[in-house]
Amino acid sequence: MDKMVIVGGKRLEGEVRISGAKNAALPIMASALLVDGWNTFHNIPDLLDITTIKKLLKSLGVTMEAEGETLRMNAGQITQCEASYDLVRTMRASILVLGPLVARMGEARVSLPGGCAIGARPVNLHIKALQEMGAEVTLKDGYVEAKAARLKGAEIYFDLSTVTGTENIMMAATLAKGTTVLKNAAREPEIVNLAEVLIGMGARIQGAGSDVIVIEGVERLHPVEAAVIPDRIEAGTFLIAAGITGGDIRIRDCNPAHLDALLARLKDTGISVKATADSMRVKGGRALRSVDVKTLPYPGFPTDLQAQIMALMTVANGLSVITETVFENRFMHVSEMVRMGADIVIEGKSAIVRGVPKLHGAPVMATDLRASASLILAALGAEGTTTLSRVYHIDRGYQKIEEKFSALGADIRRISG
Numbered sequence: 160m161d162k163m164v165i166v167g168g169k170r171l172e173g174e175v176r177i178s179g180a181k182n183a184a185l186p187i188m189a190s191a192l193l194v195d196g197w198n199t200f201h202n203i204p205d206l207l208d209i210t211t212i213k214k215l216l217k218s219l220g221v222t223m224e225a226e227g228e229t230l231r232m233n234a235g236q237i238t239q240c241e242a243s244y245d246l247v248r249t250m251r252a253s254i255l256v257l258g259p260l261v262a263r264m265g266e267a268r269v270s271l272p273g274g275c276a277i278g279a280r281p282v283n284l285h286i287k288a289l290q291e292m293g294a295e296v297t298l299k300d301g302y303v304e305a306k307a308a309r310l311k312g313a314e315i316y317f318d319l320s321t322v323t324g325t326e327n328i329m330m331a332a333t334l335a336k337g338t339t340v341l342k343n344a345a346r347e348p349e350i351v352n353l354a355e356v357l358i359g360m361g362a363r364i365q366g367a368g369s370d371v372i373v374i375e376g377v378e379r380l381h382p383v384e385a386a387v388i389p390d391r392i393e394a395g396t397f398l399i400a401a402g403i404t405g406g407d408i409r410i411r412d413c414n415p416a417h418l419d420a421l422l423a424r425l426k427d428t429g430i431s432v433k434a435t436a437d438s439m440r441v442k443g444g445r446a447l448r449s450v451d452v453k454t455l456p457y458p459g460f461p462t463d464l465q466a467q468i469m470a471l472m473t474v475a476n477g478l479s480v481i482t483e484t485v486f487e488n489r490f491m492h493v494s495e496m497v498r499m500g501a502d503i504v505i506e507g508k509s510a511i512v513r514g515v516p517k518l519h520g521a522p523v524m525a526t527d528l529r530a531s532a533s534l535i536l537a538a539l540g541a542e543g544t545t546t547l548s549r550v551y552h553i554d555r556g557y558q559k560i561e562e563k564f565s566a567l568g569a570d571i572r573r574i575s576g
């Protein structure tokens with residue numbers, strides 16, 4: 160298994176380009192299942208999770224041609240409607256094929272994702288919504304089996320804000336008979352990106368980006384050419400990297416408007432960020448002030464940046480309370496940061512971080528995707544050498560992270576093994 164060796168203490172400087180958003184690319188690629196014909200998607204990132212969904216879609220009969228960051232996909236011949244345990248267990252987002260398959264083929268059999276490192280993460284809301292649209296759903300042998308000759312429009316209230324749940328049902332509803340209204344829908348930018356793609360395919364969708372989405376079903380959709388939005392979590396990670404190393408970075412091909420919650424917090428810490436429509440210049444270097452953070456569905460502070468902002472708070476002046484409200488059990492990075500000299504205590508849903516002057520390098524282990532990113536950030540700002548093991552987690556969601564950090568002057572290298 161690969162490791163990452165990081166010698167901390169280098170000030171990051173230069174320019175970095177942000178890749179396409181993993182969490183937008185995954186549902187957009189799944190949406191190809193709704194159409195007979197060649198779709199063209201641009202700005203597809205090169206990530207392990209993208210390789211996984213490609214494998215899954217190919218196993219269903221989707222044909223693909225990739226050229227750089229452009230991917231052409233054709234689901235003219237869907238040969239089977241089953242997503243196997245082997246594929247789903249490596250990536251929960253595989254559940255995104257459920258809605259499109261039932262809508263287009265009238266049936267789907269998708270392995271239940273099961274537990275994962277950051278909490279139970281059930282898919283009950285996806286299932287309940289499909290049932291409300293007339294699907295017959297059974298749980299058998301660890302699989303969700305859904306059948307519906309044609310889904311029917313319905314009024315669906317999500318008990319809590321679910322990102323992939325909203326995406327799955329929005330896709331399913333595009334081909335349903337009648338109008339579907341999603342209430343308490345998630346509002347993430349990735350949902351807006353998916354809605355734009357679906358609208359380009361001929362879907363009738365209104366309200367994506369708000370908590371009520373109205374989808375008027377159509378008989379069929381047609382192929383589309385569209386682009387994936389920039390990854391706001393990757394951009395946020397580089398913003399924090401500049402802060403923790405006292406650096407000066409220009410982040411290009413990003414969308415600062417998607418990062419309001421993080422930018423507001425960073426301003427309070429004393430980190431300066433100047434944004435244009437598609438770039439940001441971030442300067443650290445001043446003494447960092449502690450801030451409190453509470454994760455919430457968009458437009459609140461993203462849970463996918465919770466671990467990274469905690470890395471920053473470990474070396475800020477004062478006390479910071481970081482509260483995780485989206486997922487249970489998303490503090491696995493805490494014990495690793497403590498091994499690097501951080502002062503953090505967990506109390507229920509909150510982590511209380513007392514800033515220390517410096518972290519020091521240590522052997523640490525990645526436990527999930529965003530936790531790995533936070534440990535790299537902690538290591539970049541620390542004194543001495545950190546060895547991060549199990550880096551496959553980071554490859555799931557960050558494109559060539561060590562190359563991007565090296566180009567900014569970091570001392571980071573991957574050791575294969």
Ligand code: UD1
Nearest residue numbers: 182252280281282283284285320321322323324463485486
């Ligand atoms: C997506 C993102 C992930 C991000 C998360 C929250 C993708 C591929 N992944 O994950 O990076 O961390 O949103 O912003 O886009 N829940 C239920 N029942 C359900 C569905 C969800 O109880 O049927 C709960 C979950 O356990 C969790 C909360 O709802 O506590 C939010 O989960 P959800 O928004 O669904 O997360 P994902 O879509 O899996």
